[in-house]
Amino acid sequence: MRFLMHFKLPHDPFNKLMREGVAGAKIIRIVEETRPEHIFFMEQDGYRSGVAVYDIKETAKFCAVAEPWFLALNAECKFSVAMTRDDLGKVPLEELGKRWG
Numbered sequence: 738m739r740f741l742m743h744f745k746l747p748h749d750p751f752n753k754l755m756r757e758g759v760a761g762a763k764i765i766r767i768v769e770e771t772r773p774e775h776i777f778f779m780e781q782d783g784y785r786s787g788v789a790v791y792d793i794k795e796t797a798k799f800c801a802v803a804e805p806w807f808l809a810l811n812a813e814c815k816f817s818v819a820m821t822r823d824d825l826g827k828v829p830l831e832e833l834g835k836r837w838g
Contacts, residue, residue: 739824740793742773742802743815745786750811760810767805790819 754760768776773789780786791802799816806812820828 738793739774739819739821740791740816741819742789742791742806743781743786743817744789744806744810745781745784745813747811747813748784751785754810763809767809771802771805 751760754763768789771789771791773791775790776787777789778785778787789802791798793799793802803814803816806814
């Protein structure tokens with residue numbers, strides 16, 4: 738199942754990594770090892786942040802994906818389910834609407 742992992746990097750720990758010159762290397766290593774389908778970096782609510790797209794088949798893989806961000810960057814991570822247009826096409830929306838509407 739495809740998930741979006743929203744991550745936010747707290748200022749103080751990340752600023753320290755920036756000053757030490759290791760922030761970029763840590764991010765590259767995490768991305769290479771966790772292998773998101775896509776990743777986007779941005780500012781959100783005044784924080785360095787981003788969204789990574791992961792296809793996670795087993796719930797245990799959440800730890801393998803999130804822990805590097807937690808441990809190496811002190812990131813806050815939140816997951817949400819994501820569907821493609823093809824996924825949405827498989828949902829019986831009309832049937833659900835009749836049943837629950």
